[in-house]
Amino acid sequence: MTPLSYALLGLIRMLPRSGYALRKVFKTTPLGNYSSSPGSIYPALKSLEKLGMVQTADAPEARGKGLYHLTSAGEAALGQWLRAPVDDLGEAMLRFAFLPEEDEAAIAAFLDSFEAAAQERATGLETFLAGEGATGMSSKHRIAVEHGRRNLEASADWARWARAQFRHEREKGNETAR
Amino acid sequence: MTPLSYALLGLIRMLPRSGYALRKVFKTTPLGNYSSSPGSIYPALKSLEKLGMVQTADAPEARGKGLYHLTSAGEAALGQWLRAPVDDLGEAMLRFAFLPEEDEAAIAAFLDSFEAAAQERATGLETFLAGEGATGMSSKHRIAVEHGRRNLEASADWARWARAQFRHEREKGNETAR
DNA sequence: CCAACCATGTAAGCTGTTACATGATTGA
DNA sequence: TCAATCATGTAACAGCTTACATGGTTGG
Numbered sequence: 001m002t003p004l005s006y007a008l009l010g011l012i013r014m015l016p017r018s019g020y021a022l023r024k025v026f027k028t029t030p031l032g033n034y035s036s037s038p039g040s041i042y043p044a045l046k047s048l049e050k051l052g053m054v055q056t057a058d059a060p061e062a063r064g065k066g067l068y069h070l071t072s073a074g075e076a077a078l079g080q081w082l083r084a085p086v087d088d089l090g091e092a093m094l095r096f097a098f099l100p101e102e103d104e105a106a107i108a109a110f111l112d113s114f115e116a117a118a119q120e121r122a123t124g125l126e127t128f129l130a131g132e133g134a135t136g137m138s139s140k141h142r143i144a145v146e147h148g149r150r151n152l153e154a155s156a157d158w159a160r161w162a163r164a165q166f167r168h169e170r171e172k173g174n175e176t177a178r
Numbered sequence: 179m180t181p182l183s184y185a186l187l188g189l190i191r192m193l194p195r196s197g198y199a200l201r202k203v204f205k206t207t208p209l210g211n212y213s214s215s216p217g218s219i220y221p222a223l224k225s226l227e228k229l230g231m232v233q234t235a236d237a238p239e240a241r242g243k244g245l246y247h248l249t250s251a252g253e254a255a256l257g258q259w260l261r262a263p264v265d266d267l268g269e270a271m272l273r274f275a276f277l278p279e280e281d282e283a284a285i286a287a288f289l290d291s292f293e294a295a296a297q298e299r300a301t302g303l304e305t306f307l308a309g310e311g312a313t314g315m316s317s318k319h320r321i322a323v324e325h326g327r328r329n330l331e332a333s334a335d336w337a338r339w340a341r342a343q344f345r346h347e348r349e350k351g352n353e354t355a356r
Numbered sequence: 357c358c359a360a361c362c363a364t365g366t367a368a369g370c371t372g373t374t375a376c377a378t379g380a381t382t383g384a
Numbered sequence: 385t386c387a388a389t390c391a392t393g394t395a396a397c398a399g400c401t402t403a404c405a406t407g408g409t410t411g412g
Contacts, residue, residue, distance in 0.1 A: 002370085002371065002372090004371085004372085018390095018391075018392095019391075019392070019393095020389095020390060020391050020392075021391095023391095029306075030303060030306065030323055030326060035371090035372070035373090037372085037373075037374085038391095038392075038393065038394090039371095039372070039373060039374070039375090039393090039394085039395090040371070040372050040373075042392065042393060042394090043371090043372090043393090043394095044371090044372095093322055093325055093326070096318075096321075096322050096325075097318070097319060097322040099318070101316055101318050107318075125208060128207075128208060138279055139343070139347060140274075140275070140277070140279050140285075141275055143274075143340050143343055144271055144274050144275040145208055146336070146340075147271055147274075147333065147336045147340075148208060148271070150332050150335070150336050151329050151332050151333065151336075153332075154328050154329050154331075154332035155325065155328075155329065157328070158324070158325045158328050158329075161324075162321050162324075162325075165317070165321055169317060180398085180399070180400095182399090182400090196362095196363075196364095197363075197364065197365090198362060198363045198364075199363095201363095213399095213400070213401090215400085215401075215402085216363095216364075216365065216366090217365090217366085217367090217399095217400070217401060217402070217403090218399075218400055218401075220364065220365060220366090221365090221366095221399090221400095222399095224365095
């Protein structure tokens, strides 16, 4: 179960698709960062099938082969992954994207966990810069670390902003995001 | 030549070290993001040696084996990598960290290229959100993409800030960064 | 003397990338 | 009819992770 597997589960849960359709999503959306391309997607789908997390169902009118859809095992695995506390910030956005919109509690929990993780790492870099270990570092090196710090802070800011967005949406009708 | 190889070259150029010393750097600095650990570092060093980019020199007083130092080929390869236009933003900070401090022109070029790349991708996400493709996306999905956009913008901001830092340093004596 | 650290490696296994192969269908 | 796109795969290769193995040295 790699991040790619979970991305596939998430996409299939949203809408049953063929392998080809899945590839297209990776090619045409910002999801493309999380890999793409036959040599990884088709094997990943096969392994998901072997694990009993997806099944192919032959769609009557569809001329392609079958569409993949989730099994209950797949649903369970995906749900668990989506709701675990945030640890890997790289995976986090992928998870956020696939959290069911209706599950406001899970979304709130994610944002809390994500903000905490980002903030924690940001202050980690700050203390690194302040204390021991940064002695002997050139100012250029410190500037490089500062990039990491700023990105982490931007992530934490985003979490707060996102929370506000959801709050607004819940209160009023709905305005366009951003 | 993976990013890890270049990181090793960069560290060795700064100061000839043993394999173990190199590992320690990855363990104790923010560089740790770029991998670590025996199974990758020792083989990478061997391959660099085979490529003629590093050599072991037995240090007289050192009780460990030899320290690695760069050959002219290694210096050349590193220099080329460091000065190429920014394409992969993930690798970029690694490159920035290893750019020689004296080479103000290369640093300026890097910052320009990095800012442009980040800005370009940020506006790419903006147009994705605005136009075709984002239709049918939930507001949650848009919020997820917005995270990417903000991080990219933070990177571009950082580049401008970094430029100012270097300017200040050049003008005055030197103040502590950040 | 024992724990911790110095120091270097190897082997198994998993993922992913690139590149290639194949064949059907559709639109200009 | 020719190019593009649908649709699915495989094989070779590179790289990293984990876990293990091995020994020397040093400090409490």
